[in-house]
Amino acid sequence: MSRLSLWQQFIYYYVHNGSYVLEQFNRTFLISIYGVLFAAIIGIPVGIFISRNGHLGDFVVEIANFIQTIPSLALLSIVMIGLGLGVMTVIVTVTLYSLLPIIKNTYTGMSNVNKNVIDSGKGMGMTKLQLLYMVRLPLSMSVIIAGLKNALVIAIGITSIGSFVGAGGLGDIIIRGTNATNGSAIILAGALPTALMAILADVILNFLQKILQPKGLKKAN
Amino acid sequence: MVEKVPAVEFRDVSKIYPKMKNAAVKHISFKIEKGDFCCLIGTSGSGKTTLMRMINRMNSVTKGEVLVDGKNVKSFNPVNLRRHIGYVIQNNGLMPHMTIRENIILVPKLLKWPKDKLAGEAQKLIKMAELPESYLDRYPTELSGGQQQRIGVVRALAANQNLILMDEPFGALDPITRESLQNLIQNLQVRLGKTIVFVTHDMDEALKLATKVVVLHDGQLIQVGTPDQILHHPANDYVKSLIGEERLSEAKYETVKVKNVMLTNPTKIDLGASLTDALTMMKEHRVDTLLVVDNGDHLKGYISIDDLQRNYPKASSVSDILITKLGTVGPEEYLRDNFSRIMSRNKSYIPVTDSDKKLVGIVTRASLVNVVYEKIWGDKSRLQNTSEKEAK
Ligand SMILES: Nc1ncnc2c1ncn2[C@@H]1O[C@H](COP(=O)(O)OP(=O)(O)OP(=O)(O)O)[C@@H](O)[C@H]1O
Ligand SMILES: [Mg+2]
Numbered sequence: 129m130s131r132l133s134l135w136q137q138f139i140y141y142y143v144h145n146g147s148y149v150l151e152q153f154n155r156t157f158l159i160s161i162y163g164v165l166f167a168a169i170i171g172i173p174v175g176i177f178i179s180r181n182g183h184l185g186d187f188v189v190e191i192a193n194f195i196q197t198i199p200s201l202a203l204l205s206i207v208m209i210g211l212g213l214g215v216m217t218v219i220v221t222v223t224l225y226s227l228l229p230i231i232k233n234t235y236t237g238m239s240n241v242n243k244n245v246i247d248s249g250k251g252m253g254m255t256k257l258q259l260l261y262m263v264r265l266p267l268s269m270s271v272i273i274a275g276l277k278n279a280l281v282i283a284i285g286i287t288s289i290g291s292f293v294g295a296g297g298l299g300d301i302i303i304r305g306t307n308a309t310n311g312s313a314i315i316l317a318g319a320l321p322t323a324l325m326a327i328l329a330d331v332i333l334n335f336l337q338k339i340l341q342p343k344g345l346k347k348a349n
Numbered sequence: 350m351v352e353k354v355p356a357v358e359f360r361d362v363s364k365i366y367p368k369m370k371n372a373a374v375k376h377i378s379f380k381i382e383k384g385d386f387c388c389l390i391g392t393s394g395s396g397k398t399t400l401m402r403m404i405n406r407m408n409s410v411t412k413g414e415v416l417v418d419g420k421n422v423k424s425f426n427p428v429n430l431r432r433h434i435g436y437v438i439q440n441n442g443l444m445p446h447m448t449i450r451e452n453i454i455l456v457p458k459l460l461k462w463p464k465d466k467l468a469g470e471a472q473k474l475i476k477m478a479e480l481p482e483s484y485l486d487r488y489p490t491e492l493s494g495g496q497q498q499r500i501g502v503v504r505a506l507a508a509n510q511n512l513i514l515m516d517e518p519f520g521a522l523d524p525i526t527r528e529s530l531q532n533l534i535q536n537l538q539v540r541l542g543k544t545i546v547f548v549t550h551d552m553d554e555a556l557k558l559a560t561k562v563v564v565l566h567d568g569q570l571i572q573v574g575t576p577d578q579i580l581h582h583p584a585n586d587y588v589k590s591l592i593g594e595e596r597l598s599e600a601k602y603e604t605v606k607v608k609n610v611m612l613t614n615p616t617k618i619d620l621g622a623s624l625t626d627a628l629t630m631m632k633e634h635r636v637d638t639l640l641v642v643d644n645g646d647h648l649k650g651y652i653s654i655d656d657l658q659r660n661y662p663k664a665s666s667v668s669d670i671l672i673t674k675l676g677t678v679g680p681e682e683y684l685r686d687n688f689s690r691i692m693s694r695n696k697s698y699i700p701v702t703d704s705d706k707k708l709v710g711i712v713t714r715a716s717l718v719n720v721v722y723e724k725i726w727g728d729k730s731r732l733q734n735t736s737e738k739e740a741k
Contacts, residue, residue: 131711244438245444248442248444249437251407252436252455252459253429253456254459255428256388267446269443343446344488345488
């Protein structure tokens with residue numbers, strides 16, 4: 129096997145372990161998605177809530193910022209102390225990391241909605257809830273999605289590292305490669321799909337962001 | 350008889366914004382009757398918006414009471430109240446992410462009108478705004494500023510609200526567009542019988558549109574009145590400066606009354622006096638005619654030196670040569686309405702009589718000259734001013 133070129137080895141690995149790679153790909157993807165989803169479930173309402181209160185908003189963003197500055201491996205280890213080895217630890221870590229871009233973007237998007245438009249909605253007799261889903265959310269949707277996109281790309285990176293705490297995923301393949309002698313091809317076999325996934329996530333969410341951008345606003349720019 | 354309930358009433362209303370020391374509006378009381386076109390006018394920061402937004406509870410009332418249809422606004426559910434009061438916000442406030450159609454029918458939709466009624470309403474309103482129906486599917490940014498403001502105005506009419514608040518709806522528009530929008534809203538108001546509260550800082554606009562003008566300054570109520578009252582009896586210099594010199598002097602000329610220019614000591618003679626007395630009086634006062642009154646000062650006619658000379662030996666009393674045919678004017682009549690009548694008579698003056706036919710004065714041709722002089726002189730100085738400005 130060592131006679132083969134790197135590229136040939138790479139193909140060889142895929143031919144023989146194709147379904148395994150696919151399985152790990154799915155796993156990484158799902159872990160990242162779950163992490164971001166939980167972060168969104170927490171972060172979007174928090175962002176909406178703090179957008180009504182400037183001081184609280186700054187404080188919360190400050191906390192999220194602080195979490196972000198902890199190196200991912202350190203945070204993983206800290207969470208592991210609490211939750212032990214396994215997939216939950218990675219999902220929680222991803223969630224923690226995703227909070228910042230999601231909260232920050234929701235907060236920014238919400239507070240940047242034209243005050244005049246909100247005032248006019250209120251003046252026409254919208255309830256707070258109607259104001260939220262008819263005016264404030266649609267008008268900050270693209271900024272919020274940009275936050276989700278950032279979160280997802282970060283999440284994929286963290287999930288790969290997460291294999292160290294036994295969560296599996298594409299990171300597992302990379303770790304195998306590093307343990308094997310002459311494992312470059314195996315490392316590549318794990319790293320390439322990881323990179324591809326991050327790029328795809330970015331492209332797909334960019335597209336989504338464009339679709340969900342309210343029509344009336346596109347022409348304005 | 351049922352007493353008429355005003356559409357809006359302010360009772361000693363003050364507003365202090367949170368964390369502010371000074372009140373934004375102070376002790377304001379006045380009424381807006383149903384069908385009124387009420388203009389709130391004042392310089393920037395005088396509290397117009399603040400005052401108006403208390404009507405639909407967009408601002409809370411710190412002190413006093415605001416009543417809508419005779420009921421304290423605090424007794425209404427704010428959301429419901431706002432849905433039943435049209436509101437055109439300062440700078441139009443159209444929803445940028447909604448089409449014109451969605452924008453127009455927003456309030457009816459909030460009120461859960463049936464779908465088919467909504468479609469009809471959108472078409473009715475776009476017609477009212479004098480814009481083509483195809484615009485319904487455009488977005489606000491695809492309309493010009495003036496067109497957006499038209500939509501903003503008709504949007505406030507969408508749910509058949511009887512009371513409509515407009516906060517400088519025609520700000521920042523060229524004069525021609527502005528005028529066409531003013532006509533639009535005036536027509537709608539007259540035709541549909543709405544009550545409109547209209548904020549502006551343009552006195553011309555207020556005087557043109559309003560049936561009632563409310564002048565605010567520094568949060569205080571300065572004057573409430575019809576445009577005529579404001580124009581002719583401005584309460585103080587602030588109101589005068591809002592009206593502007595030009596408009597004021599024009600109004601002054603427009604409203605000069607006969608009593609303002611008449612001479613109050615006409616040479617008159619008693620009906621029973623002798624012709625000798627008459628002649629003496631004419632000589633003394635250097636006049637060729639005398640007005641004749643009875644002992645109650647009622648004007649009976651006049652005598653002239655002509656007739657006196659011709660009839661002197663035969664007649665002896667003033668009443669013998671009295672000419673009763675003569676035109677008079679009342680002291681409360683406007684000079685502008687009688688100007689040509691006075692000037693065209695070949696007599697040099699016209700007697701002024703009150704409602705009892707009592708002689709109270711005369712208007713001479715000379716006094717008219719003064720009025721004309723003042724007007725033209727005023728015009729001239731204004732012309733000079735403008736040409737000086739242009740020269741600079
Ligand atoms: N939300 C607010 N908080 C604190 N002060 C306010 C607020 N809104 C207005 N004010 C103050 O209240 C005063 C009256 O403001 P208001 O907006 O009613 O003026 P306005 O007559 O509508 O002026 P403009 O013609 O510029 O719109 C101003 O001194 C303003 O600074
Ligand atoms: Mg204002």
